[in-house]
Amino acid sequence: MKHIALYIHIPFCARKCAYCDFTSYPGRTERIPDYLDQLEAEMRASAGRYGSLTADTVFIGGGTPSLLTGDQMKRLMESVRRWFAVSPDAEITSEANPGTVDAAKLAAFREAGINRLSLGVQSFDDGLLRILGRIHTAREAEDAAYMAADAGFTNLSVDLMYALPGQRMDQWLSSVETALTLPVKHVSCYSLIVEDSTPMKAMVEAHPGCLPDDETAVAMQHEAARLLRARGFLRYEISNYALPGFESRHNLVYWRRGDYLGLGCAAHSLMNGERFSNTASLEEYLAGVRAGEPETLTERDAYEETVMLGLRTREGVPAFLLPAAPLEKLARAGLMHIEDGRAAVTEAGADVLNAVILELM
Numbered sequence: 001m002k003h004i005a006l007y008i009h010i011p012f013c014a015r016k017c018a019y020c021d022f023t024s025y026p027g028r029t030e031r032i033p034d035y036l037d038q039l040e041a042e043m044r045a046s047a048g049r050y051g052s053l054t055a056d057t058v059f060i061g062g063g064t065p066s067l068l069t070g071d072q073m074k075r076l077m078e079s080v081r082r083w084f085a086v087s088p089d090a091e092i093t094s095e096a097n098p099g100t101v102d103a104a105k106l107a108a109f110r111e112a113g114i115n116r117l118s119l120g121v122q123s124f125d126d127g128l129l130r131i132l133g134r135i136h137t138a139r140e141a142e143d144a145a146y147m148a149a150d151a152g153f154t155n156l157s158v159d160l161m162y163a164l165p166g167q168r169m170d171q172w173l174s175s176v177e178t179a180l181t182l183p184v185k186h187v188s189c190y191s192l193i194v195e196d197s198t199p200m201k202a203m204v205e206a207h208p209g210c211l212p213d214d215e216t217a218v219a220m221q222h223e224a225a226r227l228l229r230a231r232g233f234l235r236y237e238i239s240n241y242a243l244p245g246f247e248s249r250h251n252l253v254y255w256r257r258g259d260y261l262g263l264g265c266a267a268h269s270l271m272n273g274e275r276f277s278n279t280a281s282l283e284e285y286l287a288g289v290r291a292g293e294p295e296t297l298t299e300r301d302a303y304e305e306t307v308m309l310g311l312r313t314r315e316g317v318p319a320f321l322l323p324a325a326p327l328e329k330l331a332r333a334g335l336m337h338i339e340d341g342r343a344a345v346t347e348a349g350a351d352v353l354n355a356v357i358l359e360l361m
């Protein structure tokens with residue numbers, strides 16, 4: 001039986017955050033029951049296409065999966081178990097927005113089988129949360145983490161963002177320190193990317209110089225890594241830190257280019273070397289249209305993906321995959337190291353990952 005990572009996209013949000021360019025639809029929650037019907041239909045079709053599949057990990061992402069009620073999450077997980085075998089020790093993650101959870105909902109998510117919660121906090125500074133357009137306060141984020149722990153989530157992650165407009169180093173480190181006071185096992189630290197056509201782009205253009213410069217952004221990442229390392233969190237991927245044994249098994253499948261099946265609006269898949277995605281239109285998906293564009297990957301594409309994704313991780317890639325001369329040069333420069341037949345970037349190399357990849361390609 002084929003083992004996969006299963007991703008389910010929930011494209012609903014309470015409100016659009018200022019920086020967001022993910023596929024998410026604010027204010028359409030009345031369509032969630034219909035959406036769950038379509039997800040089940042897609043699961044059934046996938047079973048018909050691939051036969052028996054075993055999900056070693058399930059990741060319910062968004063959007064805002066925590067807009068589902070407890071009963072809706074139970075229904076979704078019942079559908080998953082109807083159409084897929086789920087490994088007994090499967091990692092089953094749901095993302096959650098702190099502004100959409102309470103103790104009863106979190107308990108229902110646990111009952112549904114969710115055993116890992118990824119809280120989208122972004123900052124523990126109320127002023128910055130407002131700038132980001134988040135729907136929750138810092139206090140609500142802390143409360144959500146404690147409620148999750150009370151509900152039995154022993155595998156809790158928080159997402160934080162840095163290099164935000166007007167953000168000072170002390171504000172950033174205060175957010176990281178606050179995260180470390182919570183019962184978390186995993187912390188993701190993402191640099192803000194200002195995407196075109198977002199309100200954030202207009203805001204940044206209206207206030208030139210409001211973003212921390214590149215040097216400060218790199219220093220923010222270094223200082224966060226220092227704090228996290230001191231508390232036993234290993235940087236196992238360029239933006240992700242975990243206590244040993246709490247690395248995201250689901251995301252590791254992406255970085256290792258394993259097989260993953262994405263269900264729902266705008267979900268992406270890589271199955272048997274074939275990459276494809278679903279329509280990003282909620283209306284189309286609700287009308288039963290699924291297929292987006294299939295992509296044909298050449299051997300070179302697959303190789304480049306393996307290297308680019310693998311070099312994001314601490315485990316790196318098999319060293320023999322990389323051209324010898326550039327690899328030696330990067331190793332001599334202290335940007336890569338080779339050990340046990342694998343090549344990975346050093347901390348210094350991680351700061352200039354794109355340049356390292358360019359050199360190797």
Ligand code: SF4
Nearest residue numbers: 013016017020024063
């Ligand atoms: S909650 Fe997440 S998906 Fe929804 S609008 Fe905000 S950033 Fe985008």
